[in-house]
Amino acid sequence: MIPTLEWTDKGVNFLDQTKLPLEETYVLATTYQDVATVIRDMIVRGAPAIGVSAGMGMALAVQKSPATTVDALLKDVDEAAAVLAATRPTAVNLFWGIERIRTLVRKLAASQPADRSDADKLKAITDEVIAEANRMYDEDIAACKTMGQFGADLLPKKGTVLTHCNAGALATCGYGSALGVIRAAVERGHVIDVLADETRPFLQGARLTAWELMKDNIPTSVLCDNMSGALMRQGRIQAVIVGADRIAANGDVANKIGTYTVAVLAKEHGIPFYVAAPWATVDMATKHGDDIPIEQRNAYEVTHSNGKQMTPDGVGIENPAFDVTPAKYVTGIITERGVLYPPYDDTMLAMQAEVNAATA
Structure with a gap:
């Protein structure tokens, strides 16, 4: 590991x-x-x-x-x-x-x-x-x-899965959340290949997701972030799975910038969009995604690549680290306590009640 x-x-x-x-x-x-x-x-x-x-x-x-x-x-x-x-x-x-x-x-x-x-x-x-x-x-x-065990059979028995950013062993203490579901599916005999969005500007998909999946001998290809829609239209993607940095009580999901775009495209093309995250990522005190604070990172991450300047001096830069995907685009939320489905307002409250009872 x-x-x-x-x-x-x-x-x-x-x-x-x-x-x-x-x-x-x-x-x-x-x-x-x-x-x-x-x-x-x-x-x-x-x-x-x-x-x-x-x-x-x-x-x-x-x-x-x-x-x-x-x-x-x-x-x-x-x-x-x-x-x-x-x-x-x-x-x-x-x-x-x-x-x-x-x-x-x-x-x-x-x-x-x-x-x-x-x-x-x-x-x-x-x-x-x-x-x-x-x-x-x-x-x-x-x-x-x-x-992984809860989510494995949600993925195709044979097909291509798209992921964005890195929600693998590198994003956890080991095994991974979204990539853990992919690993578990492969362990069950699913024949899966992975498309990893490069995830600009920090390139977590290109650098990290590709690296760790290749170590596990899971077939992986890296995409530029603007390619997924075209491949969805061609029928080449059967499922999308991502991680999360915060999930609001209504099922809105904050994840790496670009996730929202992928979710909208998946919805348009009838492709299931799953989020895998531990229950600790759920923030029941945050009622909806608009209340999630979005980290703004250094402009240097956008202006430079591998130390080389890529933009004109003085140009304005936007570098939010995350975006919020509304719950209506999320097919299911996979946690270690089970899989949540819409309506999330109800299912998340029910799961929170189970957690409270278990820890009382």
Whole structure:
């Protein structure tokens, strides 16, 4: 399995996705500030991986805190949470990962025996937090594999599947969400080839999706982002599957810029359009897609390619990292808890009730 990130005795080790596919190198983050840089600079990317990375960043904040009392540790944890939360605003998993660890720290702090020394309290909290961060890692891989099992038979027994951006092992802790569904289908004997949109301007499809599917010997071709409509019209695409960075309560989906265009084209050509994402990507507090914050990235990503300037000096640049696909274009949402179908207002509320009952 592709080692996207890993907790080690020295820190969190990240596969540097900015160097792929030509170099397989790693970046070691030894502080939560390092993790914030790794997330912001897209050394690690993909909503599920960002969520677990944030959790591990919080664990580093606890482990490396100079605090000598529990109260001082709580202040350090809040500071780390603020720094990590400021990295990439669209992926709700970021905030899920931060809050999962921060909530645990507060719970542990409140439950420490009064007769325990400060040093022993801090060690007990640190040990539990590191264990929790590693549980998050394991849970993400398990969720991806379960998504694969739920979604595999939604894909054609034989045919071509289009994907946009990278929602594979590289976007998670392993196996992948959208690409995990493709992997599971292939494991069941489906004869599938994949078309990967290049995904301008950061080229996650061309660099990352193609790289990891080729490692799995799944036939893959890269498309320029403006080619998919013509191929749909020719009948060459039987299904579309993508990941998500945030899913609103009504089923609107935020994903990498260009996803909305693909969804509209799929609807026009009668092609099913699936979204695969862990339940942690669902944000029931966001009622619809218009309320999802869209990250605006550096103009350099558009003006330059491989360090070479491609645009005139002074030209205006738009570089939103994501767009929102309205729920009406989404055939189904594949999660580790099952597949959701329209009307999403009802089915997502029902699934949230199941989640609440299971965690009560």
